[in-house]
Amino acid sequence: MSFGEMLEMVDIMKRADYDGKKAKIMAKxxxxxxxxxxxxxxxxxxxxxxxxxxxxxxxxxxxxxxxxQKSK
Structure with missing residues (x-):
């Protein structure tokens, strides 16, 4: 997995407060x-x-x- 892909994944999961049980966030x-x-x-x-x-x-x-954090 590339750094850009991980960056995108972490960004979405942190914004949505992912806790490992929300299927809609993972679909996103x-x-x-x-x-x-x-x-x-x-x-x-x-x-x-x-x-x-x-x-x-x-x-x-x-x-x-x-x-x-720097990009925001």
Whole structure:
């Protein structure tokens, strides 16, 4: 998954206050990634990637949040 894709995913999930149980938010992420990056990812793949970012790749998650903060 590219940095731009992760940036888009984190942006949508943070705005919607995603907690892992809201299917509508995940559908929105799938559509956005398909539209903007022309990639197809399943909801389960994105859910796992979100979990990995939050738990295992905290430095990358912080970097993404910094980029999002600067863009606002």
């Amino acid at each position: 992420v799938v559509k956005s990634l398909q539209k903007n990056f022309e990639v197809r990812r399943s909801k389960d793949q994105l859910r796992k990637r979100w979990s990995d970012l939050k738990l295992r790749e905290q430095d990358r998650y912080r970097r993404i949040r910094r980029v999002l």
